[in-house]
Amino acid sequence: MSIVELRQYTLRPGARETLIELFEREFVTGQQSAGITVGGRFRDLDDPDRFVWVRAFPDMTHRRRSLEAFYTGPVWRKHRDAANATMIDSNDVLLLRGPGFTVEPGAREVVATVCHAPDAASFEAYAARHLGPAHALHRTEHAENDYPLLPVRTGEDVRVWFGPAQPPPWPARRLRLEPVAAIRAGAGLGRA
Numbered sequence: 133m134s135i136v137e138l139r140q141y142t143l144r145p146g147a148r149e150t151l152i153e154l155f156e157r158e159f160v161t162g163q164q165s166a167g168i169t170v171g172g173r174f175r176d177l178d179d180p181d182r183f184v185w186v187r188a189f190p191d192m193t194h195r196r197r198s199l200e201a202f203y204t205g206p207v208w209r210k211h212r213d214a215a216n217a218t219m220i221d222s223n224d225v226l227l228l229r230g231p232g233f234t235v236e237p238g239a240r241e242v243v244a245t246v247c248h249a250p251d252a253a254s255f256e257a258y259a260a261r262h263l264g265p266a267h268a269l270h271r272t273e274h275a276e277n278d279y280p281l282l283p284v285r286t287g288e289d290v291r292v293w294f295g296p297a298q299p300p301p302w303p304a305r306r307l308r309l310e311p312v313a314a315i316r317a318g319a320g321l322g323r324a
């Protein structure tokens with residue numbers, strides 16, 4: 133299992149495509165060069181000013197080292213002002229433990245669910261009935277955020293999964309997401 137960040141950015145009105153273009157052109161390979169696994173990147177289908185993405189690290193030590201390398205490195209230094217100019221808020225981040233998530237080729241929509249289950253036993257019973265390995269189940273990672281320059285949400289215990297499933301009986305947020313790569317491929321620009 134990896135350490136995974138589910139990052140949800142609120143962007144300035146009309147700035148999403150600007151960030152996506154910059155992200156795909158510079159930040160995917162820039163982060164990969166720093167040892168970060170960049171997973172799915174998405175447009176939120178219910179909010180035109182949200183960008184959602186996933187990245188993963190082998191463990192917390194690698195996370196800290198990789199983030200330090202990327203955010204002090206030349207790619208971020210060169211493009212950070214342009215990226216930050218698109219954003220209102222980039223602090224809606226869940227630190228999770230799980231398999232990460234990469235979009236299947238050709239997928240046009242992905243559903244992600246963020247669930248606040250009351251206790252582990254109740255959730256395990258729900259998961260046994262409704263979730264399989266293909267749902268890429270993640271749980272809150274309760275380790276201290278050792279890279280405080282990038283805040284994460286704390287004080288929550290959530291489960292996150294990808295793919296359609298019976299709605300859970302507890303508070304949950306369902307994200308309908310459009311993979312960035314699907315649009316790029318459809319536009320003749322190739323897969324990201």
